[in-house]
Amino acid sequence: MKISLKTLHLTLWFIASVSLWQQAIAQNNILPDNTLPIEEQSQVLDTPINEPGSPIDTLRLIQGGAERGQNLFHSFSAFNIADTEATYFITLNPDIENIISRVTGNDTSDILGLLGAVKLDSSFLREVVDLYFINPNGVFFGPASELDVTGALIVSTATDLQFSDEDIWGTTNAMAPSSLLVVDPSAFLFNDPGINGSITNFGDLQAVPGNKLVFLGGDINFNGGSLIAPGGEVVIGGIKSLGTIRLSEVNNASQLDFSDNAQLSDISLMGSSRVGGSQFFIEPDGGRILVRGDEITLDDASYIFSFIFGQADGREIDIKASELNLSDFSYIETTLIFSSATGGSINIDASNLTLDNFSEISSEVLGDGRSGDINISSETVAINGQSSISTSTFDSGNSGNISITASDVNLQGTTENGRFSSGIFSRVSSRGTGDGGDISVEADRITIVDGAKISTEVLGDGQGGDISVSADESLRVLGRSSFGLTPSAISARTEGLTVEANAGSLTILTPKLVVTDGAQLSASTFGPGNAGELLIDAEEIKLSGTSINGFPSGVFAQSNRSTGNSSNIFIDSHVLELLNGAQISAAALEDGIPGDIIVFGEDITVDGTSSFDLPSRILTQTDGSQDAGNLTIITDKLSITGGGEISAGTGSDSEGMGGTILIESNQLLVSGQSPSGLPSNLSVGTLGRGQAGDIGIYADNVIVANGAFISSLSLDQGDAGNIFLDSNSLVLLLDAFISSQSVGTGDASNITINLSDTLFMVDGSIRASSSQAAGGIININADRVRLIGDSDIQTNVDSGVDDAGSITIEADSIVAFDDSDILAFAADGRGGNITLKTNVFFGEDYQPNSPAPFDENDRVDINATGSLASGNILLPDVSFIENSLNELPDELVNSETLVANSCIVRDNDTASSFVLTGSDGLASNPRSDVVIPLSLDTVKPIADSAESFNGSILLESSPISEPSGAYQLADGRLVLSQECR
Structure with missing residues (x-):
């Protein structure tokens, strides 16, 4: 029901001016009681409304009452308003600021029509007066109910009001108000354990702009109703036990304080109910929302909001509860619209916060102002069913920050098509030029599953926000959406159209990080803007597996078909495991500069392959014109096993150089193969015109075994990279090898090995080879060299006029057994030189100038044959040993x-x-x-x-x-x- 307030205002003015008041016919709707002196009892006056089509047929005026200073008291045994009635409290006293009404009977007050309160000045103009309405039995606002209160409306089911420390007026001991009750009520007392009245609202209740609406009761229920205070305040709270609620004001903001041990009441908004601090284009300034309850529920497209259209800064939405539940398209929102002001923040303090089925807590800006922050403190935060907590900018204004502090944070789910994910988001829209807000999540335990995300995203021209995730116990990012389309992720990305549209950084701090089954941690760019830095500090990191359709789990910093630069990845961990096809990758797929990867750890394992035979790996790569990033690993122990891989390379269309790999480790193990035969490896390579990067290894002990390898490879025009290894000992076992190889037109590069102790090879090899360009050089310096089985040290050029690389081995003793060989071949050029600098050399069945073949002949061969000329072979003179026996x-x-x-x-x-x-x-x-x-x-x-x-x-x-x-x-x-x- 919509009432013509203009008609009512004119009627009131007419009645007041001509004094045509008539006594109301006795009825049961509004009955004054006899608790006040006769001369101060309320007077209820009726007048008919004879306006065709008007939903109101009766105008009821309440005058009289007991005046005490600024307060006017009314007392009723029953108070109800029919849906065809408009009831006004009227005062002509300019000193009255508060009209205070109580119901002493035993029935709920049903407000089905219009409730108003007006103070008229001497010119019969409306002035502000606040209305307090108290009924311990409950208050019900029907679907057609409306308000016309010139000031604040305070509705409560308290039994009594407290005005000072000892001055009380209410229903517990219904008496006339004392002469001391001349100040504003300060507290609401719930003193009767047998009465716990609720407040229910089905109507559209709206305050005069800038004023306050307060509901303080037992349980408070909205079912399709609204409570709107444009530019003012909405205050909702209550208790369902004995106790006290104190209502005060600090810096023009209402505060609710509850007595100790008071059990707060439940608050529910159902059926598209609304609680707001603004009304579109009626009041430009957003209002403040204050809600206190035990279990607060928003369901079925209900929402709490505050919009700003003017230039005054917004006011906060402040909610505190044991349980706060949003479901079925419900939301809590602050928005700046065409405003340069600062939006109000959303502050939530709840033991448990749950969002489900497309529900949202959001702060947005559609102007050049700054949207408000979202601050959440909770024991448990659960975001499910494509629900979200987000800040966004759609214009030149900056969006606010998100801060979440909790014990447990659980994010889960996406839509079937993967378009909408549950999560925590900060966005710069496609039309936005402002900066995105930061996201900070601090919790004991954080779990992100089934395609949910924590994400900052740039689609426009602004800067993306930073992400900081801190989990005191564990952070788990698991799986993808149901069809494998969308990964569970923590990501900072940009798809902006200008170089200013940079993505934010991503920082993760936790003792235990688990990323599995296709989930990802990523910092990426899809445009000219740069990706942000990615930092992980964790005691234990486990990256494992792929999705059902083969997408790997891992940590990614990528420039995807764009000119923006990829970011660096920094990882500091005690234990780092990459298993079953998981990856750590920094790559540029077009013309952006790839980032570096730097890993610190005590025990690092790269093991196995996925069901799609994709290796677990750490890699940097460039497919464009820029050089690939470098890869640095500093650790006590590094194991690459079961087909795992550490690599730096360039793509087939790349013109850039490959990245350098630097390993510093006490123990380095590269061993084994995948079930399909994919060998474990540590490698650099180039598939394009750029040169491959170098490998530098500094370790106490290095073992390469069971078909694994350390290599530098060129498949096109670029040269293979150099390999430098400095260690106490090097062991090559069972078809393991170290190689520098060129299959294309590029040169093979050099291999340098410095050992303070032993080079021990059993069926292993060290080789520098080229298909059609210059062969690489092999330099080995060790205390002892032992070659057993079919162990070879070899340089060769398969075709072309280039020379084979030279081989220099310097050691105290060199001993070769079985079919081990030292060879420097050139098919069309000159053979390489072979120099053995040692006091002791022994080659089993070695004969100088032995003829080919040199393999599978059960003897040690040293040969430097070339088509143009053979290389020089310099061996030590050991005749003094032979002649002395x-x-x-x-x-x-x-x-x-x-x-x-x-x-x-x-x-x-x-x-x-x-x-x-x-x-x-x-x-x-x-x-x-x-x-x-x-x-x-x-x-x-x-x-x-x-x-x-x-x-x-x-x-x-x-x-x-x-x-x-x-x-x-x-x-x-x-x-x-x-x-x-």
């Missing part, structure tokens, strides 16, 4: 002359020794199977007969003791015996 006689020492049946006593002279060498020596100790240094101490003679020695007698039955050594007697003879003990 003399053939020993076959005659053995007579053992019978060596055995003595007594122990040996040394004298105190200084001992000397000698060494037996030869092929037929006798061990000097039964515990040793080799000849050892023998004592040359002087030995005392053996006694002629058995006699006491050290208190013991050698008897025939005494056990025979084995000798412990060979001893020289005074006459020079050698005797096998043992020392006396």
